[in-house]
Amino acid sequence: MIIAKRKPLKDILKMIENCKKILLVGCGTCVTVCSAGGEKEVGILSSLIKIAFKKEGKSIEIIERTVKRQCEKEFIEEIKEEIVSCDAVLSMACGIGVQAIADIFEDVSVYPALDTTFDGMPEEQGVWVELCSCCGNCVLDKTGGVCPITRCAKSLLNGPCGGSQDGMCEVNEDTPCAWQLIYDRLKKQGKLDLLTEIEPIRDWSTSKSGGVRKIIREDLKL
Amino acid sequence: MKAGTNLERLFNQGEYLVTSELGPPQSASISLIEKKANILRGYVDAVNITDNQTAVVRMSSLAACVIAKQHGLEPILQMTCRDRNRIALQSDIIGSAALGINNVLCLSGDHQTLGNHPGSKNVFDVDSIQLLSILKNMRDKGIFQNNKTIKYPPKLFIGAAANPFGDPFEFRVIRLAKKIKAGADFIQTQSIFDVDRFERWMEEVRKKDLHRHAFIMAGVTPLKSYRAANFMTKIAGITIPEEIINRMKNAKDEKSEGLKICQEIIERIKRIKGVRGLHIMAVMWEDIVPKIVKESGLYPRPK
Numbered sequence: 001m002i003i004a005k006r007k008p009l010k011d012i013l014k015m016i017e018n019c020k021k022i023l024l025v026g027c028g029t030c031v032t033v034c035s036a037g038g039e040k041e042v043g044i045l046s047s048l049i050k051i052a053f054k055k056e057g058k059s060i061e062i063i064e065r066t067v068k069r070q071c072e073k074e075f076i077e078e079i080k081e082e083i084v085s086c087d088a089v090l091s092m093a094c095g096i097g098v099q100a101i102a103d104i105f106e107d108v109s110v111y112p113a114l115d116t117t118f119d120g121m122p123e124e125q126g127v128w129v130e131l132c133s134c135c136g137n138c139v140l141d142k143t144g145g146v147c148p149i150t151r152c153a154k155s156l157l158n159g160p161c162g163g164s165q166d167g168m169c170e171v172n173e174d175t176p177c178a179w180q181l182i183y184d185r186l187k188k189q190g191k192l193d194l195l196t197e198i199e200p201i202r203d204w205s206t207s208k209s210g211g212v213r214k215i216i217r218e219d220l221k222l
Numbered sequence: 223m224k225a226g227t228n229l230e231r232l233f234n235q236g237e238y239l240v241t242s243e244l245g246p247p248q249s250a251s252i253s254l255i256e257k258k259a260n261i262l263r264g265y266v267d268a269v270n271i272t273d274n275q276t277a278v279v280r281m282s283s284l285a286a287c288v289i290a291k292q293h294g295l296e297p298i299l300q301m302t303c304r305d306r307n308r309i310a311l312q313s314d315i316i317g318s319a320a321l322g323i324n325n326v327l328c329l330s331g332d333h334q335t336l337g338n339h340p341g342s343k344n345v346f347d348v349d350s351i352q353l354l355s356i357l358k359n360m361r362d363k364g365i366f367q368n369n370k371t372i373k374y375p376p377k378l379f380i381g382a383a384a385n386p387f388g389d390p391f392e393f394r395v396i397r398l399a400k401k402i403k404a405g406a407d408f409i410q411t412q413s414i415f416d417v418d419r420f421e422r423w424m425e426e427v428r429k430k431d432l433h434r435h436a437f438i439m440a441g442v443t444p445l446k447s448y449r450a451a452n453f454m455t456k457i458a459g460i461t462i463p464e465e466i467i468n469r470m471k472n473a474k475d476e477k478s479e480g481l482k483i484c485q486e487i488i489e490r491i492k493r494i495k496g497v498r499g500l501h502i503m504a505v506m507w508e509d510i511v512p513k514i515v516k517e518s519g520l521y522p523r524p525k
Contacts, residue, residue: 153333154304154344158351159397161330162385162412162459170458171333183390195393198400201308201352201367 001030001121002094003128004037004114006045012090013052015111019060019087024049024113025079025101026066027093034128037092037114039066045092045113070097076104083108136206136213142194144185151178157199159183224361224407225324225379228296229268233408233437237524238492239499241298241410241439242266242511245275246286255286258508259293265512266502267523268296270327270410274305276457277337284314287323298381299323302331307347308356308367315357319376327381327410328353332458351397351404354382358405382406384438386423387416387461395426402436409436410501413443413454415462417490424494433496440491441501444510445470445480481510488518 006012016022024046032038046062053060063082067075070093076083083089083101088109091098095116102110118130133150139157140147149155153171160179163170167180186192204210223230232239242262247254262269271290273283280286287297299318301311315326330350334342348356356367357380364375382401386394398409414420420440427433445451445462448470455462466483473479491497500520504511515521 153335154330154349155346156330156349158349158400159393160388160390161350162383162388163333164389165459165461166389171335177389179393180390183393192396196396196400198351198355198404201348201356204347 001033001119002096002116003034003118003120003130004031004094004116006036006041006092006114007112009048009052012045012111012113013049016049016060016088016090021061021063021086023063023065023079023082023086023089025070025089025091025093026064027070027091027097028066028068029071031092031094031097031114032066034122037094042066042092045090070094071100073100073104076101133207135204136210137202139199142199143182144189144191146178146181146185148178148182151176151181157202159195225377227268227324227379229298229325230379230407232267232524233498235524237267237499238520239268239437239439240266240502240515240520240523241268241270241499242502242504242508243270243272244286244290244295244508245272245505246281246283248278248280250281252289255281255289256293259290259295261509262511263294264523265515265521266295267499268298268325270298270300270501273300273302273329273331274337275300275332277304277332277334277339279337279339284318284321284323287318288321291322296325297323298325298327300327300329301353302329303346303348303350303353304331304334304344307345311348311353312356312360312366315360315378316372316376319378324377325379325381326357327383328357328406329383336458350382351400354380354401354404354406379407380405381408381410383412384409385412385459386414386420387412388459391419391423394423395430395432398427399430399432402432406436408498409438411439411441412459413441413503414487414491415443415460415466417487420491421494424496428496433498437498438496439499439501440494440497441503442484442487442491442514443503443505444484444507444514445476446507446510447476447480448473450506451480481514484514485517488514492518 024042026037026039026042042064046064065079069075083105090111090113092113098110098112119132120128120130123129135149160177164177169175169177244258271283271287274280283300287299290297328350334344357378359365361378364372384398451467451470454460502511
């Protein structure tokens with residue numbers, strides 16, 4: 001899922017400093033699960049904003065809403081009236097949700113309350129890790145189910161650099177070396193011979209390097 | 223001969239080679255390169271010119287190679303995959319060959335977050351093994367990475383680094399084999415302090431016959447002080463045994479103890495079968511290199 005975290009309050013306040021009425025809209029999917037922008041976080045941020053405004057002798061009206069999926073237009077349609085009634089929309093969705101609203105309501109200011117950080121999963125309570133770079137050309141079949149493009153700081157495809165030490169990455173000693181993980185998994189599976197092959201140079205055009213990506217499925221089009 | 227460089231010629235003559243390292247200045251001045259060249263000239267067979275090592279901005283390796291060559295050194299151009307994509311890497315290679323720089327060492331590169339521009343974006347379009355294969359194909363097949371013909375292919379003597387001290391240990395020799403298969407003609411190792419581990423690594427190298435397919439040079443670094451030793455342990459991929467750290471800590475004369483340790487390591491390395499030379503990385507202590515070379519019985523250098 002998409003992992004995000006809230007921007008610092010001062011940055012958020014700066015965006016809405018001249019607003020009298022805003023719509024604070026959360027999303028019920030990924031950012032709810034990662035506790036960044038669900039109904040609960042909408043409530044908390046709303047209170048924080050009101051307190052901050054009050055401290056400065058200002059007031060602000062905040063409509064709080066959380067839609068099921070802010071990345072789909074039909075769910076945004078549900079809050080259409082609230083959107084157009086406000087000075088601005090402060091979105092607690094990922095960058096996709098922010099853009100989905102902005103795309104429909106071109107004359108409305110939509111501000112991001114979150115920084116969208118990565119695609120990953122919770123590792124333990126309160127800890128999330130990055131696992132996928134959406135490169136568009138998956139190699140997990142060859143790497144024991146561990147993504148070197150995402151989880152190796154240098155995206156190396158042919159084994160660990162010299163900085164792999166005691167299973168940890170040179171960039172951050174709290175981060176496991178992806179190639180140590182790959183090595184250990186393939187060893188368990190009796191597939192170490194996979195690592196003797198030279199992984200050829202990649203065609204990165206399936207990734208962001210190829211420009212803005214789009215998928216068209218003729219079989220699904222109406 | 224693949225490139226006809228001094229380095230390649232001496233290896234093929236069966237000599238025991240000595241190389242060293244020269245870090246370009248963090249400015250546009252050539253005086254530092256001149257100074258280091260004057261110290262090293264005649265004592266080493268070739269000199270690695272580093273490519274923004276430790277991700278700190280310095281004069282480009284290629285420019286410094288040309289200046290070093292003008293001052294009588296045989297340069298080895300270091301190339302990392304951190305800052306350039308395959309377009310820039312290939313462009314720099316044909317440019318360097320045109321300027322008479324034909325020894326190249328391929329590296330992944332230290333991560334930029336560890337350097338002095340931690341907010342920069344990295345590239346890593348290809349990794350060091352893939353870069354080796356690009357250079358080999360440019361030289362042997364006369365083709366670019368896209369399979370298009372190069373009318374006048376670059377002549378290259380291609381090198382790679384190996385770290386016997388990185389983990390997982392068992393993978394280190396597999397990785398070396400991949401580098402040689404991909405195109406490495408010569409190998410320079412990370413600084414060796416744990417000679418026992420290096421001996422075990424070389425044993426595996428000999429079992430796989432890899433020393434017959436590439437010239438392997440052992441990396442050594444003289445420790446200038448206890449502080450320098452501690453600093454070295456923090457560098458990615460370097461391990462210094464506790465015993466050596468303690469010797470440096472308790473030494474009355476740290477410099478001479480550091481030198482003594484280095485000489486002891488060199489004496490042991492010289493007895494290891496399959497090692498074809500020494501790569502002396504005297505970081506911030508270049509002026510000690512002539513003394514190390516002389517005291518190791520490796521002076522004068524062959525012609």
